[in-house]
Amino acid sequence: MAGQKMMVMLFQQWVSDKEQWVELRDLLMKESNLPGPRVNLELSGNFAKHFAHPKLTETDWEFLNSWANLTEAEAGVNDPREFLPFCAVRALGAYYSYAEEEQQIMIQSIIKTAMNDSRWRMREASAMALQSIGEDGFALVRQLIDMWEKGANRLEQRAFVAALAHPPLLKKKENTLYCLQLATRIMESVGSGEVQYEDAEHFRVLSKGLEYSLSVFVASEPEEGFAMLEKFAKSRDIRMIKIVKSNLGKSRLxxxxxxxxxxILDSLTIQERT
Incomplete structure (x- = not known):
């Protein structure tokens, strides 16, 4: 792989010149690690950081939007082209705190669309974009989640917990308590049966997110976190029990x-016998 410093130089040289977009596209696709199980996260992170400043040009903005809106038909799963919208969504998250209000509204729409994308890497990109926003200011990401939480579907709920299960966002107790409260509400919605005609695949995606993210929150604030796990361990819902057990099995706990x-595991064993 070309050196990271060289990559940054090429970004700077090519991004603001439409004539060079093809070269940049080809470079990123070549270095994407796709097809393959693991996309080049380091490269996408460096690409995103290139846009974390307030001096984005109209050309930069047009460029990012053109890639962020590439559909699955244009950039399918595990195709090197999929790396382009993946990088663009991450970059828009990095730029969000510097953007004008109108641009922020457009970025919000792009991130929310990515949350619901059929491509799992695009759903990951949406969570990473939210993490970048949260690193710039937790209040910013909290504002977005508060705006979206009511009526959020399972894929969107998964994006929330995946984004927040990010240690740099949990350095302040108040931030972690917010995450625990949000996770509690999502878990309660799972147990309440309030969602009729549950999409099995969408619930599977949410469950996978909850099966590790809760342990991140608990590790940050164990007293309140274990109280939450203990509460849901008393559920008779096998889906919730699976989520609790998975988190208890994480080495961080x-x-x-x-x-x-x-x-908590002992209480679950007793419960299963009765």
Whole structure:
């Protein structure tokens, strides 16, 4: 792979020149690691950082939007072209805090569309974009989630917890408590049966997100976090029990908080016998 410094130089040289967009596209596709199981996250991160400033030109803006809106038909799953919208969505998240209000509204729409994309990498890009926004200011990402939470579908809920399960966002207790409260509401919606005609695949995606993200929140604020897990361990809903067990099995909890983990697992064993 070309050196990262060289990559940055090429970004700077090519992004603002429409005549060079083809070269940049070809470079990113070549270095994408696609097809393959793991996309080039380091390269996409460096690409995104290139746009984390307030001096985005109209050409830059046009460029990012043209890539962010590439559909699955144009950039399918595991095709090197998929790396282009993946990078663009991450970059728009990095730019968000510097953007004008009208641009922010457009970025919000792009991120929300990516949350619901059939391509799992695009859903990951939406969560990473929210993480970038949160790193610039937790209040910014909280504002977005608060705006979207009511009526959010399972894919959108998954994006929320995946984005927030990011240690740099959890350095302040108030931030983690917000995450725990949000996770509690999402878990309660799972157990309430409030969503009729649940899409099995969409629920699977949410469940996979909850199965690790809760442990990140709990590790940051164990007292409140274990109280949450204990509450949901008492559920008779096998889906919720699976989520709780998965989080208890994460090493970030099982190694440092073995006693608390064992107590909840014991209660689950007793419950299963009755």
């Amino acid at each position: 099982s190694k440092k908080y073995a006693l608390q983990v064992a107590e």
